[in-house]
Amino acid sequence: xxxxxxxxxxxxxxxxxxxxxxxxxxxxxxxxxxxxxxxxxxxxxxxxxxxxxxxxxxxxxxxxxxxxxxxxxxxxxxxxxxxxxxxxxxxxxxxxxxxxxxxxxxxxxxxxxxxxxxxxxxxxxxxxxxxxxxxxxxxxxxxxxxxxxxxxxxxxxxxxxxxxxxxxxxxxxxxxxxxxx
Amino acid sequence: xxxxxxxxxxxxxxxxxxxxxxxxxxxxxxxxxxxxxxxxxxxxxxxxxxxxxxxxxxxxxxxxxxxxxxxxxxxxxxxxxxxxxxxxxxxxxxxxxxxxxxxxxxxxxxxxxxxxxxxxxxxxxxxxxxxxxxxxxxxxxxxxxxxxxxxxxxxxxxxxxxxxxxxxxxxxxxxxxxxxx
Amino acid sequence: xxxxxxxxxxxxxxxxxxxxxxxxxxxxxxxxxxxxxxxxxxxxxxxxxxxxxxxxxxxxxxxxxxxxxxxxxxxxxxxxxxxxxxxxxxxxxxxxxxxxxxxxxxxxxxxxxxxxxxxxxxxxxxxxxxxxxxxxxxxxxxxxxxxxxxxxxxxxxxxxxxxxxxxxxxxxxxxxxxxxx
Amino acid sequence: xxxxxxxxxxxxxxxxxxxxxxxxxxxxxxxxxxxxxxxxxxxxxxxxxxxxxxxxxxxxxxxxxxxxxxxxxxxxxxxxxxxxxxxxxxxxxxxxxxxxxxxxxxxxxxxxxxxxxxxxxxxxxxxxxxxxxxxxxxxxxxxxxxxxxxxxxxxxxxxxxxxxxxxxxxxxxxxxxxxxx
DNA sequence: TATGAATGAGGGTTCATTCAT
DNA sequence: TATGAATGAACCCTCATTCAT
Numbered sequence: 187x188x189x190x191x192x193x194x195x196x197x198x199x200x201x202x203x204x205x206x207x208x209x210x211x212x213x214x215x216x217x218x219x220x221x222x223x224x225x226x227x228x229x230x231x232x233x234x235x236x237x238x239x240x241x242x243x244x245x246x247x248x249x250x251x252x253x254x255x256x257x258x259x260x261x262x263x264x265x266x267x268x269x270x271x272x273x274x275x276x277x278x279x280x281x282x283x284x285x286x287x288x289x290x291x292x293x294x295x296x297x298x299x300x301x302x303x304x305x306x307x308x309x310x311x312x313x314x315x316x317x318x319x320x321x322x323x324x325x326x327x328x329x330x331x332x333x334x335x336x337x338x339x340x341x342x343x344x345x346x347x348x349x350x351x352x353x354x355x356x357x358x359x360x361x362x363x364x365x366x367x
Numbered sequence: 368x369x370x371x372x373x374x375x376x377x378x379x380x381x382x383x384x385x386x387x388x389x390x391x392x393x394x395x396x397x398x399x400x401x402x403x404x405x406x407x408x409x410x411x412x413x414x415x416x417x418x419x420x421x422x423x424x425x426x427x428x429x430x431x432x433x434x435x436x437x438x439x440x441x442x443x444x445x446x447x448x449x450x451x452x453x454x455x456x457x458x459x460x461x462x463x464x465x466x467x468x469x470x471x472x473x474x475x476x477x478x479x480x481x482x483x484x485x486x487x488x489x490x491x492x493x494x495x496x497x498x499x500x501x502x503x504x505x506x507x508x509x510x511x512x513x514x515x516x517x518x519x520x521x522x523x524x525x526x527x528x529x530x531x532x533x534x535x536x537x538x539x540x541x542x543x544x545x546x547x548x
Numbered sequence: 549x550x551x552x553x554x555x556x557x558x559x560x561x562x563x564x565x566x567x568x569x570x571x572x573x574x575x576x577x578x579x580x581x582x583x584x585x586x587x588x589x590x591x592x593x594x595x596x597x598x599x600x601x602x603x604x605x606x607x608x609x610x611x612x613x614x615x616x617x618x619x620x621x622x623x624x625x626x627x628x629x630x631x632x633x634x635x636x637x638x639x640x641x642x643x644x645x646x647x648x649x650x651x652x653x654x655x656x657x658x659x660x661x662x663x664x665x666x667x668x669x670x671x672x673x674x675x676x677x678x679x680x681x682x683x684x685x686x687x688x689x690x691x692x693x694x695x696x697x698x699x700x701x702x703x704x705x706x707x708x709x710x711x712x713x714x715x716x717x718x719x720x721x722x723x724x725x726x727x728x729x
Numbered sequence: 730x731x732x733x734x735x736x737x738x739x740x741x742x743x744x745x746x747x748x749x750x751x752x753x754x755x756x757x758x759x760x761x762x763x764x765x766x767x768x769x770x771x772x773x774x775x776x777x778x779x780x781x782x783x784x785x786x787x788x789x790x791x792x793x794x795x796x797x798x799x800x801x802x803x804x805x806x807x808x809x810x811x812x813x814x815x816x817x818x819x820x821x822x823x824x825x826x827x828x829x830x831x832x833x834x835x836x837x838x839x840x841x842x843x844x845x846x847x848x849x850x851x852x853x854x855x856x857x858x859x860x861x862x863x864x865x866x867x868x869x870x871x872x873x874x875x876x877x878x879x880x881x882x883x884x885x886x887x888x889x890x891x892x893x894x895x896x897x898x899x900x901x902x903x904x905x906x907x908x909x910x
Numbered sequence: 911t912a913t914g915a916a917t918g919a920g921g922g923t924t925c926a927t928t929c930a931t
Numbered sequence: 932t933a934t935g936a937a938t939g940a941a942c943c944c945t946c947a948t949t950c951a952t
Contacts, residue, residue: 200381201466204943214917216945221915225943281462285382321536325528328521329514329537336513347506355502356510363544385926395934397928402932406926562743563828566947576913578949583911587947643824647744683898687890691899694879695872702871709868717864718872725906747922757938759924764936768922 187211187221188274190228191235195277199229199285229282230290236275237297240268248304254312258330259357261304265334266353269341276338305330309364318364330360368392368402369455371409372416376458380410380466410463411471417456418478421449429485435493439511440538442485446515447534450522457519486511490545499545511541549573549583550636552590553597557639561591561647591644592652598637599659602630610666616674620692621719623666627696628715631703638700667692671726680726692722730754730764731817733771734778738820742772742828772825773833779818780840783811791847797855801873802900804847808877809896812884819881848873852907861907873903 189210193202204225208215222228243264248257269276286294305327312318320326333356341349370391374383385406389396403409424445429438450457467475486508493499501507514537522530551572555564566587570577584590605626610619631638648656668689674680682688695718703711732753736745747768751758765771786807791800812819829837848870855861863869876899884892 196465198379198381198463198465200379203941205941213915215943216918217916219944282379284377284379321539322528325533325536326540328517329540332517333510333514336509336516340509347503352506355506358502359507359510359544360540361544362546363540363542365543384924386924396926397935398933400927558827560741560743560825560827562741565945567945577947578914579912581948644741646739646741683901684890687895687898688902690879690883691876691902695876698871698875698878709865714868717868720864721869721872721906722902723906724908725902725904727905746920748920756936758922759939760937762923 187228187231191232191272191274191278194229194232194282195274199225199278199282226287226290229278229285230287230294232275232278233283233286233294236268236272236279237294237301239272240265241297241301243268244301244304248308250307250311252308254308254315254317255361257308257311258305258361259354261308262330262334262353262357262360263350266337266341266349266356269334269337270343270349273338273341273343276335280335280338302327302331312364317366319366320364326364333360368409368412372413372453372455372459375410375413375463376455380406380459380463407468407471410459410466411468411475413456413459414464414467414475417449417453417460418475418482420453421446422478422482424449425482425485429489431488431492433489435489435496435498436542438489438492439486439542440535442489443511443515443534443538443541444531447518447522447530447537450515450518451524451530454519454522454524457516461516461519483508483512493545498547500547501545507545514541549590553594553636553640556591556594556644557636561587561640561644588649588652591640591647592649592656594637594640595645595648595656598630598634598641599656599663601634602627603659603663605630606663606666610670612669612673614670616670616677616679617723619670619673620667620723621716623670624692624696624715624719624722625712628699628703628711628718631696631699632705632711635700635703635705638697642697642700664689664693674726679728681728682726688726695722730771730774734775734815734817734821737772737775737825738817742768742821742825769830769833772821772828773830773837775818775821776826776829776837779811779815779822780837780844782815783808784840784844786811787844787847791851793850793854795851797851797858797860798904800851800854801848801904802897804851805873805877805896805900805903806893809880809884809892809899812877812880813886813892816881816884816886819878823878823881845870845874855907860909862909863907869907876903 187207190202190207193207193210196202197206204218205215208218211218244261247260247264252260283291283294306323309318309320309323309326313320313323334353337352341352347355368388371383371388374387374391377383378387385399386396389399392399425442428441428445433441464472464475487504490499490501490504490507494501494504515534518533522533528536549569552564552569555568555572558564559568566580567577570580573580606623609622609626614622645653645656668685671680671682671685671688675682675685696715699714703714709717730750733745733750736750736753739745740749747761748758751761754761787804790803790807795803826834826837849866852861852863852866852869856863856866877896880895884895890898
């Protein structure tokens with residue numbers, strides 16, 4: 187349900203009741219339960235809806251033999267594009283992952299981690315190839331991530347700049363910043 | 368209440384009940400109401416607890432005649448230090464600001480904006496002084512912010528690196544990235 | 549439906565949902581309503597399924613001119629046999645008769661009463677013929693009934709003893725106990 | 730809560746809602762939860778309310794060196810008296826024990842079993858002392874129990890006979906029935 | 911004969927808050 | 932300052948039942 191993502195994004199998972207949702211859909215509360223199994227499942231599904239395209243797209247476009255700079259630029263664009271396309275979903279993903287049931291959390295966290303590994307790998311390869319000066323790979327990765335992820339709070343789909351343009355601004359800063367002179 | 372910040376940070380504002388809180392404090396639920404006025408007030412107070420020190424410290428240390436690079440480096444250190452010192456508070460600040468009542472939200476947002484202005488001002492002065500190449504000041508500011516803010520999710524108080532060290536990693540990347548060659 | 553009796557017996561009438569039932573049958577919930585009219589009807593039908601054979605068999609085998617001792621022995625065997633053959637049904641009959649709708653309850657109660665009358669009649673004839681020493685016919689009848697009915701809770705279809713053997717143990721105790729010396 | 734026992738007895742555990750209960754008590758539904766922890770706890774508590782006095786009284790009055798006939802007569806009186814005094818509680822005990830949560834069920838079943846052992850022990854001692862002719866101790870015990878337990882369905886506190894008088898009718902039948910001639 | 915979708919009512923339980931003590 | 936009792940509203944979810952297909 188798209189509606190769920192929008193409501194969860196706006197009011198938080200715990201701040202959204204299934205009544206809110208059913209009213210937004212023009213359904214009775216009970217009717218909802220023909221389509222979903224539980225509120226928890228909804229949350230899980232929203233998480234997947236964001237992380238799966240992100241991971242798929244990344245694994246399709248990033249290869250180990252790529253130029254590390256190109257890799258980071260590409261990841262930047264993918265990430266920003268997916269954030270733009272799945273705005274509500276990212277919001278939930280980043281705000282409400284703590285509300286995931288323990289068993290469902292595991293799979294999501296693994297995928298999250300898998301995505302982050304693409305970034306760390308690119309950084310490491312850049313170092314190995316003498317392209318980057320990086321004092322701490324994990325922290326640098328988290329900086330890269332934070333810079334992009336935060337966009338879920340301010341990215342404007344009708345804004346002046348396209349997601350890819352913003353991505354280029356960020357990756358330019360980042361790559362220049364890492365560059366070995 | 369420190370306990371409230373910890374619980375809100377862990378379970379979200381809506382995910383934390385006043386019973387949870389009163390139990391964590393070893394008080395009766397009713398007793399709580401001798402110390403607070405409402406759950407909403409608690410949320411507001413936590414927001415202030417984070418934004419006030421951040422803004423105070425920033426306004427004390429940043430002056431318009433400072434070197435813009437030094438300004439950003441200083442803001443970076445302040446921000447990371449405050450995030451480290453007020454971990455639970457930042458978490459609530461960044462996750463649950465939507466739950467603030469409308470009227471209370473205003474003041475917080477103003478302070479948030481005031482802090483961000485310090486960053487934009489530094490960027491602008493860097494441009495004016497021919498130090499930075501910045502294609503878009505607001506977006507660059509948001510990138511800077513995101514890079515730092517995200518630390519609330521991963522910063523480890525007992526970690527390898529001190530907040531200031533992490534701040535230096537970030538501001539180094541950022542300043543190198545902006546530098547006009 | 550046999551399945552209904554089994555489920556009602558296991559979880560009680562109110563503790564069993566029509567969804568439970570439809571799942572046990574491998575049907576859609578709606579499909580159920582092609583075969584039954586309501587949950588209430590199901591309950592009624594289960595009651596009849598037990599009381600009818602019991603009453604039929606009893607009325608077929610017990611005559612007013614029978615030896616009262618033989619009558620009780622026969623009733624004992626019939627009752628225990630029907631309990632054994634309709635285990636789930638008796639369980640519902642004895643546990644959930646309160647859940648019957650008022651109008652449907654009447655007919656069932658009449659049949660229940662009719663069956664009990666066979667016992668009281670046999671007792672009374674035994675007294676009249678100077679065979680039994682009975683201080684209170686209704687209470688003695690209820691003792692007889694309780695002794696047998698309770699078997700719905702413990703009777704094991706694969707147990708050591710056949711229902712008729714158990715019946716003989718009970719009627720022997722009872723008849724010896726009533727015997728006028 | 731006495732009220733709970735009465736309602737559960739009348740409508741069954743699953744057939745009684747906490748709203749029914751709260752209305753019967755003149756309380757709000759939520760207020761109930763200051764006094765109980767859950768509906769399940771209520772059920773458990775009712776079970777204990779019946780089995781504890783029964784078991785206590787029995788263990789106080791029955792000793793291994795007693796005359797077995799006297800033992801059975803005493804148990805009969807105790808059981809009937811407790812049934813009379815805790816009518817609603819027995820009803821729930823005998824009708825709704827399946828609804829007990831698994832972990833709570835265990836303790837209850839153990840006590841139930843402990844009580845039944847007093848009966849079987851008396852029967853066995855009667856056999857050993859050459860007083861009783863018993864073809865099957867467990868079955869005979871269950872007959873004894875059923876005869877008494879069933880009283881929960883018909884015992885009238887304002888009836889003609891006192892519980893002890895009924896008990897005497899039953900134990901007379903039973904003991905005469907077992908007597909070795 | 912079968913079923914997916916729909917629903918109002920109600921299930922047990924927790925919520926933030928108040929108030930008398 | 933502290934608290935037990937109270938409450939109306941709301942929580943997630945399931946109920947028995949209906950109806951169009």
